[in-house]
Amino acid sequence: MSTRSIVPFGPQHPVLPEPIHIDLVLEDEKVVEAIPSIGFVHRGLEKLVEKKDFNEYVYVAERICGICSFMHGMGYCEAVEHIMNIEVPPRAQYLRTIWSEMSRIHSHLLWLGLLADAFGFESLFMQSWRMREKILDMFEYSTGGRVIFSVNKIGGQRKDMDNDMIADFLKIFADMESELKVLSKTFLDDYAVNTRLRDVGFLTKEQAHDLGAVGPFMRSSGIALDNRKLGYAAYADLDFEPITSTVGDSYARTDVRIREIFQSIDLIRQAAAKIPGGEVATPFKGFPQGEHFMRVEQPRGEAIYYVKANGTKFLDRMRVRTPTFANLPGMIETLKGCQLADVPILILTIDPCISCTER
Amino acid sequence: MIDGQIMDIGPGSLVPEVLKIQHDGYRLVQICATRTPGGYELTYSFSKEYEFVCLRINLKEDAEIMTISNIYSCAFLYENEIHDLFGVQIKLITIDYKGNLYRIEKKTPFK
Numbered sequence: 166m167s168t169r170s171i172v173p174f175g176p177q178h179p180v181l182p183e184p185i186h187i188d189l190v191l192e193d194e195k196v197v198e199a200i201p202s203i204g205f206v207h208r209g210l211e212k213l214v215e216k217k218d219f220n221e222y223v224y225v226a227e228r229i230c231g232i233c234s235f236m237h238g239m240g241y242c243e244a245v246e247h248i249m250n251i252e253v254p255p256r257a258q259y260l261r262t263i264w265s266e267m268s269r270i271h272s273h274l275l276w277l278g279l280l281a282d283a284f285g286f287e288s289l290f291m292q293s294w295r296m297r298e299k300i301l302d303m304f305e306y307s308t309g310g311r312v313i314f315s316v317n318k319i320g321g322q323r324k325d326m327d328n329d330m331i332a333d334f335l336k337i338f339a340d341m342e343s344e345l346k347v348l349s350k351t352f353l354d355d356y357a358v359n360t361r362l363r364d365v366g367f368l369t370k371e372q373a374h375d376l377g378a379v380g381p382f383m384r385s386s387g388i389a390l391d392n393r394k395l396g397y398a399a400y401a402d403l404d405f406e407p408i409t410s411t412v413g414d415s416y417a418r419t420d421v422r423i424r425e426i427f428q429s430i431d432l433i434r435q436a437a438a439k440i441p442g443g444e445v446a447t448p449f450k451g452f453p454q455g456e457h458f459m460r461v462e463q464p465r466g467e468a469i470y471y472v473k474a475n476g477t478k479f480l481d482r483m484r485v486r487t488p489t490f491a492n493l494p495g496m497i498e499t500l501k502g503c504q505l506a507d508v509p510i511l512i513l514t515i516d517p518c519i520s521c522t523e524r
Numbered sequence: 525m526i527d528g529q530i531m532d533i534g535p536g537s538l539v540p541e542v543l544k545i546q547h548d549g550y551r552l553v554q555i556c557a558t559r560t561p562g563g564y565e566l567t568y569s570f571s572k573e574y575e576f577v578c579l580r581i582n583l584k585e586d587a588e589i590m591t592i593s594n595i596y597s598c599a600f601l602y603e604n605e606i607h608d609l610f611g612v613q614i615k616l617i618t619i620d621y622k623g624n625l626y627r628i629e630k631k632t633p634f635k
Binding site: 205377390473482 | 551552553554556558559567569573574576578596597598600601608619621624625626627628634
């Protein structure tokens with residue numbers, strides 16, 4: 166007869182850069198149940214909207230997370246712009262698209278490095294982060310910041326990229342694409358890596374739908390949904406399709422994210438070829454009144470920005486539904502039935518961002 | 525429902541309306557609580573493909589509402605969150621943390 170025991174996982178664990186706690190109920194080495202708890206670093210950023218001017222709040226929104234800081238700022242700005250009927254200049258829309266895709270590449274490379282580190286492949290971790298460093302350099306060159314950029318504002322962008330800068334970036338992306346082709350072979354073809362990723366942590370298409378999974382975690386279970394298809398920023402002008410896999414295991418999640426990096430490079434190329442000239446911000450007056458749900462596709466999946474405004478400089482409510490929060494029920498499902506030794510990898514494969522969750 | 529619609533319903537209609545929405549193939553996207561004078565405004569969002577619809581309930585401060593976690597199992601996290609941070613009373617959540625989902629030092633719910 167198997168022995169049932171409870172193993173606490175986190176909030177401090179080598180595989181977790183940020184704190185989350187999971188009670189793992191085990192029968193021998195097999196996980197039969199997983200119960201998460203959060204709130205170790207909750208910051209109350211949503212509540213802060215009641216005390217910050219809606220323009221200043223862009224800086225708070227950007228600080229929800231250090232990896233998707235640009236997209237948090239952009240999602241909030243787009244929600245307020247929608248309420249105020251502000252028409253953002255086309256050049257600013259393209260800049261938002263380029264910086265968003267750079268953020269996605271940066272986030273996926275960071276995740277690939279963390280995954281490699283989790284299964285003990287140190288050199289693969291270093292190679293992934295070496296490539297990521299180039300993106301951070303490009304962020305610094307174009308915005309002045311490597312983590313928080315503060316280039317978003319309501320009505321457009323605070324900074325522009327000149328054509329020489331964009332041309333330089335395209336050369337870097339061309340090199341990066343060649344390097345990534347080599348790197349992806351190790352992630353996808355190496356025997357040891359395959360052993361850790363294949364046939365573990367399955368999430369079926371039905372489970373992904375019913376449990377409200379989002380992003381690459383959902384798409385690797387066969388659901389072809391990507392909020393960029395809604396056409397915010399300049400995505401309506403670009404040609405792309407959601408990247409999916411039908412397998413639904415840890416390997417599929419890795420495969421989807423790697424292909425999404427190539428897709429992001431392609432989207433940046435398309436945006437660079439089409440970016441129009443002109444202003445990067447629209448001046449506006451007044452205060453917002455009304456409400457709007459803005460949906461943005463972050464690297465980890467769908468993020469929702471709900472803004473409710475009352476016609477003053479302070480908003481009534483700003484709510485962010487982050488992708489990691491939506492992926493927690495799916496993650497719990499993947500843990501059921503797995504071996505204890507696979508738990509760290511499975512938690513990583515949703516690409517958890519706890520600072521987003523602990524907004 | 526029409527894409528983007530926010531439909532106002534009474535608290536007693538929540539479960540039947542959510543059942544209809546689930547039957548129509550929507551997934552649960554989020555549940556949001558907003559404080560209003562004397563109570564809360566709860567917004568339940570669902571999506572199918574790229575369609576996005578919401579149900580809205582106005583609830584008095586001391587009123588209770590039924591869980592939808594037995595219809596959408598993933599709702600337990602949202603419901604525990606709005607219970608912990610806003611103090612909304614929700615009956616029969618499938619996994620009820622009883623105020624301990626968020627391990628926050630400060631006293632919750634935030635008023």
